[in-house]
Amino acid sequence: MKETSVQTIVANLELAIHEHRLAPGSKLSEDEVGEIFGVSRTVVRAALQRLSHTHLVELKRNIGAFVAQPSIREAREVFEARALLEPRTARSAAERITPADLALLRSHLDQEEEAMAQQSTGRALHLSGRFHIEIARIADQNTIAEFIAQLVARSSLVIALYWQRRGALCDRHGHEALLRALARQDGALAEELMKQHLLDLMTSLDLRNRASAPTSLREALLP
Amino acid sequence: MKETSVQTIVANLELAIHEHRLAPGSKLSEDEVGEIFGVSRTVVRAALQRLSHTHLVELKRNIGAFVAQPSIREAREVFEARALLEPRTARSAAERITPADLALLRSHLDQEEEAMAQQSTGRALHLSGRFHIEIARIADQNTIAEFIAQLVARSSLVIALYWQRRGALCDRHGHEALLRALARQDGALAEELMKQHLLDLMTSLDLRNRASAPTSLREALLP
DNA sequence: TGATCCATCATTGTATACAATATTGGGCCG
DNA sequence: CGGCCCAATATTGTATACAATGATGGATCA
Incomplete structure (x- = not known):
């Protein structure tokens, strides 16, 4: 029983976002993520889709997946x-x-x-x-x-x-x-x-303007 | 711009479940759903995953997707x-x-x-x-x-x-x-x-024992 | 010089092929 | 006759190939 592949990627990306190693707006390329975790795009897409359900990732059709930037x-x-x-x-x-x-x-x-x-x-x-x-x-x-x-x-x-x-x-x-x-x-x-x-x-938040810029994916996930 | 394929399948299945045309426990075979909507399993899987995220569908690994049966x-x-x-x-x-x-x-x-x-x-x-x-x-x-x-x-x-x-x-x-x-x-x-x-x-619910049995997929979706 | 257009490239969307796992049915043994 | 085991089959999990769409950059023309 290994639901591991998708689960692992979801957990890793989630943690990276949680800990602010991946900044909002960062692009999550399917090829790149797949290469990092050693899986095909199929499973990466499944993981990204799951993250988009919880609004942690925004999927833009024909463009790609990005760490969400809540308004x-x-x-x-x-x-x-x-x-x-x-x-x-x-x-x-x-x-x-x-x-x-x-x-x-x-x-x-x-x-x-x-x-x-x-x-x-x-x-x-x-x-x-x-x-x-x-x-x-x-x-x-x-x-x-x-x-x-x-x-x-x-x-x-x-x-x-x-x-x-x-x-x-x-x-x-x-x-x-x-x-x-x-x-x-x-x-x-x-x-x-x-x-x-x-x-x-x-x-304690300033809900007027945003800060922070996107991060490199590899940098965030491969420390 | 057509996010339609996945969206359509999700909407159709959702409606069928909502209207009790698909009973809890019914199996949603990837091949069968794909054939009904004329798409490949890839997109069916995406739709089923989305439905599983909202607990309308339960995905059992290596077994399949079923209309959820809430305890x-x-x-x-x-x-x-x-x-x-x-x-x-x-x-x-x-x-x-x-x-x-x-x-x-x-x-x-x-x-x-x-x-x-x-x-x-x-x-x-x-x-x-x-x-x-x-x-x-x-x-x-x-x-x-x-x-x-x-x-x-x-x-x-x-x-x-x-x-x-x-x-x-x-x-x-x-x-x-x-x-x-x-x-x-x-x-x-x-x-x-x-x-x-x-x-x-x-x-008005009786939360002691359940009723109802699974339905045929084609019967529910092709009226 | 600058802007626009088009061709090339990169990336995502979808389908299909192959691998792994569960189910099923028949035959064998007790 | 009943239970168990194994092989055949069906279904899901994953990878890859192809199609479609957006991004990029250079050449041309005003």
């Missing part, structure tokens, strides 16, 4: 959707969380802090997103978790384009507070904290 | 996700609705009633779903609208599997009341009505 409007929509889904999900998570879940979240936060200390902002951002996805998983809602995972991924692109004060990752305090609320199984508080956390995130 | 758990999750997204979206829609939007919704409801009168329950169900999607579009939230569209589609499968009293489509009254609230731009009422409508829908 300002789309950026707002993504965060509005998160505001609808995540607070209530955090509440559910607080009501169901187990010690094992708590330990996992704790570990995530520690890794996040470590990455920050090493200035690996890409990795820190990725872990920060995983934190949100983990909460959805704890809430035991696969369907909603899938939506949140997609929104988190798209948020990563939004951050790449519209993040202004890169120095101060205000995330950490929000996540720490959330973890405490979850540990106390305080659903109402978790819901409120998540709501506020998302608002903080959105207001 | 009871998944059925609950779908409606819980809708409960999170749709009421607030209905409120937004009420606040932004235009006369043209109202006319469109009115027309949808009329068509729905007509289909019901003709005993075309499949078509009635499809139109009933479209009503929800239209509301999301009116709310001017493409991202959320896409999620809702997916959930509505999956709901159609859930209904095919778990609907009990097929005779009484209680939908209509709910939709009529919603339309009145929207016409009055009463956001709070629209939100409450949508919430109740979704609860009604869910409680």
Whole structure:
């Protein structure tokens, strides 16, 4: 059983986008990706199609695949959707969380802090997103978790384009507070904290003009 | 410019599933679908992949594609996700609705009633779903609208599997009341009505055991 | 000199061929 | 007679070949 080929490519590209090694707008040539992973264009196309479903990649017919560049409007929509889904999900998570879940979240936060200390902002951002996805998983809602995972991924692109004060990752305090609320199984508080956390995130963006330029594909994937 | 090939197949299969001409569990053979639409397996596979991403089709590796059969758990999750997204979206829609939007919704409801009168329950169900999607579009939230569209589609499968009293489509009254609230731009009422409508829908399902058996592909697509 | 047009090239879209895997049916053995 | 195993068949997974479309660059003409 190896669904691996497509899955591997999807996972690699996803991670590269998540960690901002592949900038929005970068072209993903089928031949080039295929050569890098040692597969034919057939499987590359399948992978790119899957990424386009989650709006991480934009497919332009007869032109090619590019890392998506969410518009300002789309950026707002993504965060509005998160505001609808995540607070209530955090509440559910607080009501169901187990010690094992708590330990996992704790570990995530520690890794996040470590990455920050090493200035690996890409990795820190990725872990920060995983934190949100983990909460959805704890809430035991696969369907909603899938939506949140997609929104988190798209948020990563939004951050790449519209993040202004890169120095101060205000995330950490929000996540720490959330973890405490979850540990106390305080659903109402978790819901409120998540709501506020998302608002903080959105207001830390500058939704007026974009930054960042495309990257070389090989450079991003073959370090 | 013809993205048509894949798009056409996706749309046709989607509609057939929506209208319950293709029952959950039906096998979608690549050769057979390709022959019906006069394209190669390449494009059929692309279409099936897209449908699998929205959970309308389940792809089993080395075995094939089947119309999805949502589990009871998944059925609950779908409606819980809708409960999170749709009421607030209905409120937004009420606040932004235009006369043209109202006319469109009115027309949808009329068509729905007509289909019901003709005993075309499949078509009635499809139109009933479209009503929800239209509301999301009116709310001017493409991202959320896409999620809702997916959930509505999956709901159609859930209904095919778990609907009990097929005779009484209680939908209509709910939709009529919603339309009145929207016409009055009463956001709070629209939100409450949508919430109740979704609860009604869910409680009209029997989430204990499934019904319905797979259908012949040709029979469903070539009427 | 600059812009436009056309030919060439590169890249994607689709079909087909081959490989790998699962299903099926018949024969064999107990 | 029933269960099991293996071969034949059908279906999916992947690679490659060909077709169609967009990008590129140089030559020509104003």
